[in-house]
Amino acid sequence: MILGNHDRGHDKSGEILLKQIRILQDKYCGWKLKIFNNQLNIIGARPCSSGGGYFLSKEMIGVYGPLTEEDSVKKILSCYKNSREDLPLLIIAHSGPSGLGSEPESICGKDWKLPSMDWGDRDLSTAISNIQKERKLDLVVFGHTHNQLKRNLGGRKMFVLDKRGTAYLNCAVVPRYKKIENDKIIINFSWIEFQDNNLSYISQRWYSELGEIFSEDILFQIN
Numbered sequence: 001m002i003l004g005n006h007d008r009g010h011d012k013s014g015e016i017l018l019k020q021i022r023i024l025q026d027k028y029c030g031w032k033l034k035i036f037n038n039q040l041n042i043i044g045a046r047p048c049s050s051g052g053g054y055f056l057s058k059e060m061i062g063v064y065g066p067l068t069e070e071d072s073v074k075k076i077l078s079c080y081k082n083s084r085e086d087l088p089l090l091i092i093a094h095s096g097p098s099g100l101g102s103e104p105e106s107i108c109g110k111d112w113k114l115p116s117m118d119w120g121d122r123d124l125s126t127a128i129s130n131i132q133k134e135r136k137l138d139l140v141v142f143g144h145t146h147n148q149l150k151r152n153l154g155g156r157k158m159f160v161l162d163k164r165g166t167a168y169l170n171c172a173v174v175p176r177y178k179k180i181e182n183d184k185i186i187i188n189f190s191w192i193e194f195q196d197n198n199l200s201y202i203s204q205r206w207y208s209e210l211g212e213i214f215s216e217d218i219l220f221q222i223n
Helices: 015-027 058-064 069-081 122-132
Strands: 033-036 040-044 089-092 139-142 159-161 167-170 177-179 185-195 198-208 213-221
Touching (some): 089 122, 139 185, 167 198, 185 213
Parallel strands (some): 139 167
Antiparallel strands (some): 033 040
16 A cells, blocks of 8 residues: 555644554555565555655654655665565555656646646656666556546556566546446556466556456467
8 A cells, every 4th residue: 555645634743744654554555565465565655645755744753753855765775675586576656757758648747737747746757766776677657647637637557667678557547436327336556467477467556346357458468
């Protein structure tokens, strides 16, 4: 679990945010490393990000102090240094990294007003570049920039594979619940598979309330 910009509360002291972190306990991944089931390294990037480069809200300062962009990079890299080399490496973030495009339809592009621009996080991008110099980073998962663009601009690009082999998945399919015929509800999930420690399959799936796949958009597949 990583918290987003709408999860930080509006109390400026950070007390609401801190309460959520305490409730989540070990599930909380902000600036932390989790070894999931001895099968996967999961690194949490900066929590509660609003995108747009680097910004720390008053709530975040209330919990973590006045951290600089460089401080955030160091915290992410500190998590990486303790990861296991024999397991795949995944980063989860609320906003994706900068450097993936500046058009409205880019995976982290600003679409809600002009001018369109790259709305990714610089600290995450810097940390990714440093990690990629030392080992393969398999996947970066995030949300924040919604799949349906504002200003009637259509749909967003939700998956990117960079030249170093790192996959980027935007999970912000909004709304996550919708009605179909006969008032049935379907629910969206992102589906990711690893095989022999390698990323092998990514899709966006719509499920019925009984857990049956209603539809699927395959974004990445290795045969």
